[in-house]
Amino acid sequence: MLEVKDLTVHYDGAIALNRVNLTVKDGEFVGVVGPNGSGKTTLLRTISGVLMEVEPGKRERPSVSGTIRFDGKRISKRKAWKIVKMGIIHCPERRRPFAEMTTLENLMMGAYLRKDKYGIKKDLERVYQLFPILKERANQMSQTLSGGEQQMLAIARALMSKPKLLLIDEPSLGLAPMLKNKVVEAITEIWRSGVTILLVEQDVSITLAMANRIYILAHGRIVTEGTKEDLMKNRDVREVYLGL
Secondary structure, three states, rough: OEEEEEEEEOOOOOOEEEEEEEEEEEEEEEEEOOOOOHHHHHHHHOOHHHHHHOOOOOOOOOOEEEEEOOOOEOOOOOOOHHHEEEHHEEEOOOOOOOOOEEEOOOOHHHHHOOOOHHHHHHHHHHHHHOOOHHHHOOEEEEEHOHHHHHHHHHHHHOOOOOOOOEEEOOOOOOOHHHHHHHHHHHHHHHHHOOOOEEOHHHOOOHHHHHOOEEEEEEOOOOEEEEEEHHHHHHHHHHOOOOOO
8 A cells, every 4th residue: 555665854954764665555554663763753744745845935845755655656746635635644743733623623624625525424423433522522622622632633633534544643642541542442443444554653562562563763764674573573673672
């Protein structure tokens, strides 16, 4: 489904990603782990096209080389909204709700490119079943939600876009253990429903528990990749990169 080949990103005068190669098959749950500053967020922002869209004219534009293909089509130079229309949906780090909109308005923004009214209504009920608290908070301003509720909203808003591939960046960041478990359960349920997932997560234990395959990213490079069992067999990888 997704093929990233020799992806290199020069960002603000530094190399953020250096010849990264990564694949995600249809139906897989793939995780990316690594220390802070390793390029994980940049990877997702580049795949979704967001990196080239933010703050135009306010800073040096990032330089991107290499190829990204989705369902066999090259998307490296496409606009972010066109990538969304193809089915790649990015759930960003730190939730980023539309603060001056209600919970329901945020959810409907996720469906802004869709025309299937019945499908939108059906998916809205689906996200309410997945996150019942969002139905209770439907008319509440999103900026007044708790951190956990905002994370649920961010994931639900992404689901309203009807993703083929869902990119999720640090969903457990800043959450209490109980809320973290609820978010993890919801992401697992989304994957089981047929959505392919590429997850970036600082909490290694979460990624090891959920992902079919895992890439380790450090200093902008892929160090190694494999299943949980593969990675746990390598003592150096286990101690240096997984902290286990």
